[in-house]
Amino acid sequence: VRDDYKNDKALLHCAHASESIALCLYMMKGSPADIHHALDTTAAIYARLQVASPTLSLVRHAARTAILSSEIFSHMLSEHMDAASAALIRGSSATDPKLSGLGICSAVFLERAAYCDLQARNPKFRKYGFRMVMAGHVYSLLGYEPHAARCYSCARAVYANSRWHHVDDHITGTLAKQLVGLALPQQAIALLLTRIGSGRHAKGQQLTLLAEFYDLVSEYLQDHSAVGISNFHVMESGGQSAKVLLIKALVIPAIHDPSVVVFAPANALALDDVAASQPGRDKLDWKQQLEYLLMKEERIEHVATTSAQSSWLDLSVSSAAALQLPLLLRGGKKHKHATDPSPVYMVGEAVYVEFTVKNPLAVEVVLKQLHLFGSVQGSSNSSSSCSTSIDFPVSQDEMGTAVVTVDRQDIALPPHAEAVVRLSVVPHDVGVVRIQGVRWALNAHVHGEHTFDLPGMLLQDSLESRATRARAPNTTLVCDIQPAMPWLGVSFTRDGNPLPTPLTCLEGEVLTLDLHVANKGSYALSHLTLVCSSWLYVVEGAAAGGDDDDAVVTSRVVGASGHVTTLPTLTLNPNESKSFKVHCSSRTLGPQHVRFLFRYANTDNSTRRVVPVEFEIEVLKGLTVSHAIHPSYNDITEYVLALSVRRKCNMVHDGDNEDDLSLGFVYLM
Known part of the structure; x- marks a missing residue:
């Protein structure tokens, strides 16, 4: 029958017959090649007829053939997924989005073709992402913004964190605009932050992105009734009911968590000298040696005064084992299970936190009001009424007394620059101060927050801990505040x-x-x-x-x-x-x-x-003076006094080099 229709130039009936032949072959489990040939013949006839006389009925027939082809090929082996995708692409090109009623078929076919590429024997991820972008574009033209945002989100999952930066930027920017239209400004702000924080744009483009980001935040703060996400919080700032958006894990600037160091003042000098000192000063070898010497001499004093049988001379040459002293490991070595002593924090003395920040942008970034945040809990025998946990920097007890004093700094980071920041908190009462992270103000409407993530030591106590790589809790940021000490x-x-x-x-x-x-x-x-x-x-x-x-x-x-x-x-x-x-x-x-x-x-x-x-x-080396006295040869009543002064400077690092200076003096007496 198909050949008769073809000979009679009845191409529409010939296409219907080929479509029916393909369906019969599929139901009878016929040859995939014959099924493929019949469906291709049908699609080619519809395409030829549509070029000659485009009508709505031909569009319907082409759409039906595309759906039938995709279903047949998708239910066969996985190697036929490419054919299913190709059939859907042909169907999407046959359905003009401008036609009412069937325009959305083009977007649906593109989306379905993308899923066929993903389900093939060798998944084609980039082709999947490209066709999802095409489907999202068609959805957007037809006014289906939620479906367009869904397609762009799926495509972004393919191109994010890849080498295709320009594609990722295009998808992210388009998706952010669509989210704004869908009344989801916080999600749009989060997408813009990922694009800004990458730091891969030119200076002018970064300035444009920052201006767009600030404008979007300002518009959102005027009406923040939209559905929010967990990392965004709207807070009151100042006495004029001004609102700011606090963004957790803000990528501007980038903070390197492994560089976080918490330490107490290294000495009892002025605060400026303490701030200029380097952390880790307590680990100097000579300081450890002097502490060990002090412990040894005090042990000798104790044994000599309490025991009448011990002599000072014998004790001075006694070994560490005889004096019951621990061994001093030289060269910075320590036992494999030994840990560094925890620093001592006192009331009224600063607790310093030092970390490294980096500006990922090609423009200067100014961070204002950079300060630490956390919580403080007073002890049971504390002088104040701070018995419960109180957050700082807004930290006052029930009597309105400040619990801690927080240091605030303003820093300017040049483009792509790193800086070491040192902040401090001063506790005013005995208790436990838990430092959680750092906050800053990026501009008048945007505040950032970063929570420190310090991993603990790997546990080796059991096979289960080793297998799961379990870690002990890290107490570096937990400061036990002791009563005040002299300074x-x-x-x-x-x-x-x-x-x-x-x-x-x-x-x-x-x-x-x-x-x-x-x-x-x-x-x-x-x-x-x-x-x-x-x-x-x-x-x-x-x-x-x-x-x-x-x-x-x-x-x-x-x-x-x-x-x-x-x-x-x-x-x-x-x-x-x-x-x-x-x-x-x-x-x-x-x-x-x-x-x-x-x-x-x-x-x-x-x-x-x-x-x-x-x-x-x-x-x-000091002066060496030698003298000699001889009778004078000219007068028997006179004597000659000869003085010789010699200075020798022997430097340790110069070896045997000596600077000899000899002076001779002769006096007649």
């Missing part, structure tokens, strides 16, 4: 002037330095102890302001080596300072570092802290 400030001077760098002295020369100690805290300071193994030194006592013997601050040597000196009668009240004379001498030639360690405590000696002090010296 020791230490400085050395000579004749009222600061020490030069380096300080020059002669071998065996006795220098007299002025030691100034001050309590800059709010509690009394006592139990001051000095440790120094670089010099031979003696601390001269000073008057404490009274006339009796108890008013004199005396020094006492602890241990057997003379390296440790304590001032047992010294007590410094808040804002009180004292000066001592330190007589010191060096027996080692050449440049060297003199290191002191000052340990102090509160009045009841319950909590102790240390302050390291270091300065450079250069020790020169």
